[in-house]
Amino acid sequence: MAEITNVKSPRVKAVRRLTKRAFRDRDRAFLAEGPQAIREALRTPGVTVELYATTEAEARHPDIVAAARDAGVPVHRTSGEVMAELTQTVTPQGLVAVCRFVHVPLEEAVRPGARLVAVLAHVRDPGNAGTVLRTADAAGADAVVFTDASVDPYNGKCVRASAGSLFHLPVSINARFPETVRQAREAGLRILAADASGARTLDEVDLSRPTAWVFGNEAWGLPPELLELADEVVRVPIYGRAESLNLATAAAVCLYASARAQRRSLHPVEDPSTSLG
Amino acid sequence: MAEITNVKSPRVKAVRRLTKRAFRDRDRAFLAEGPQAIREALRTPGVTVELYATTEAEARHPDIVAAARDAGVPVHRTSGEVMAELTQTVTPQGLVAVCRFVHVPLEEAVRPGARLVAVLAHVRDPGNAGTVLRTADAAGADAVVFTDASVDPYNGKCVRASAGSLFHLPVSINARFPETVRQAREAGLRILAADASGARTLDEVDLSRPTAWVFGNEAWGLPPELLELADEVVRVPIYGRAESLNLATAAAVCLYASARAQRRSLHPVEDPSTSLG
Structure with missing residues (x-):
């Protein structure tokens, strides 16, 4: 699997934009970071659109990567630098999922x-x-x-x-x-x-x-x-x-x-x- | 009252050091920031050693400055730059008190x-x-x-x-x-x-x-x-x-x-x- 390393690629920019409310509302999508949130997202059918993971995080959380593949969710391997661009935490845990809005009327x-x-x-x-x-x-x-x-x-x-x-x-x-x-x-x-x-x-x-x-x-x-x-x-x-x-x-x-x-x-x-x- | 403006003065350095545990333990003193904590410190006799306040904070909290003076606690007017040096918050509220340790056996x-x-x-x-x-x-x-x-x-x-x-x-x-x-x-x-x-x-x-x-x-x-x-x-x-x-x-x-x-x-x-x- 090719690793995404270019922080300026259109894909990285599109995901990064979801840290802003206006873009979330436009795309009706948001970011879930870290293993706990992503595990729960993957348990809800149809919510997770795609998963970004560093090589280290893939090795540390094989269950999450497997659950994503089982659910047909594309998994993109990313460099640490790209991951830092996609996350908002000081110590990112190497996993970010793009999720569809889950709220109800x-x-x-x-x-x-x-x-x-x-x-x-x-x-x-x-x-x-x-x-x-x-x-x-x-x-x-x-x-x-x-x-x-x-x-x-x-x-x-x-x-x-x-x-x-x-x-x-x-x-x-x-x-x-x-x-x-x-x-x-x-x-x-x-x-x-x-x-x-x-x-x-x-x-x-x-x-x-x-x-x-x-x-x-x-x-x-x-x-x-x-x-x-x-x-x-x-x-x-x-x-x-x-x-x-x-x-x-x-x-x-x-x-x-x-x-x-x-x-x-x-x-x-x-x-x-x-x-x- | 003269305003403390020199961030490198020994007094400012001595107070600033209390943000570190080793110096707190040595001096048996710590810093309380913001109006709420300082009001409570001043209500406990013998706890507050001295108060540092910007001109703006003095104007905003005259009750605190008056309580300090009533208790014989020295009040030092400081510049905004010195206050930023003494506080650890991103948006300092212009008041820092040096307090004696309050714990008991x-x-x-x-x-x-x-x-x-x-x-x-x-x-x-x-x-x-x-x-x-x-x-x-x-x-x-x-x-x-x-x-x-x-x-x-x-x-x-x-x-x-x-x-x-x-x-x-x-x-x-x-x-x-x-x-x-x-x-x-x-x-x-x-x-x-x-x-x-x-x-x-x-x-x-x-x-x-x-x-x-x-x-x-x-x-x-x-x-x-x-x-x-x-x-x-x-x-x-x-x-x-x-x-x-x-x-x-x-x-x-x-x-x-x-x-x-x-x-x-x-x-x-x-x-x-x-x-x-």
């Missing part, structure tokens, strides 16, 4: 029967957004919605932080917030906005009901006009002296509190605090 | 009566460590222990990520792990190691008892010889398809699950899931 992501949905409104940091997506997946959420004021989930940092979760559950993007709330309510979900201004804390709210959690901006939270559209504004209790939690940890506490309460109500078991543990 | 941090302690063993990323410290503070933990295999909590990124929590609760550093476990057990705490290898999940363990949570390395978790010293290895349940949670979000889920269970058992209230919510 809002009404397909948020459907009747859903029990847990995460809505990212005004989340701007791609690392935070990807971490919330990963946490929502871990907590068994049915969908994640990125509103039009949030970061692009196909941003390289977001894809990396999601650790493959972008390929695991329905993700909707560019949704307007009021439309998202309407859709979630029609699907039978209660809309809880996580914000420090909430009158009640997590501990005081019934979390066993189907819920859409709304998470806001890292620095300033959620604007009043969005808070008003929620059924309730709920805060994570601060038991110590910290002023607040960061966005991704607050989202983890909310999503897991809901997931655990829903499971307790569906499968009631003896409360472990009353047994000897 | 292990036996002072982990005492009988403690109900919740976080132990960082082999946590290497300073941003993660600072986030766990902030979350432990928010969850009302009694102390945080950094073992000798973990990152230095006085690392600039860790101080920033802790968002002032480094000054809020007893922190112990350089503790050996077996010694930490012994001390925690003597203080009446149960040692729960958070690790994906746990036989039981969070949902199956009595979290209302006084607990020391142990968190391990970002990539490979906790080594077997440390897991063996814990009373139990507990995993965060993964309800969806994600392989794992990242360290800081897993720690948030564990610490808040404990804090909420302890509060429920101390102040039993009607389960909100049985009311109309």
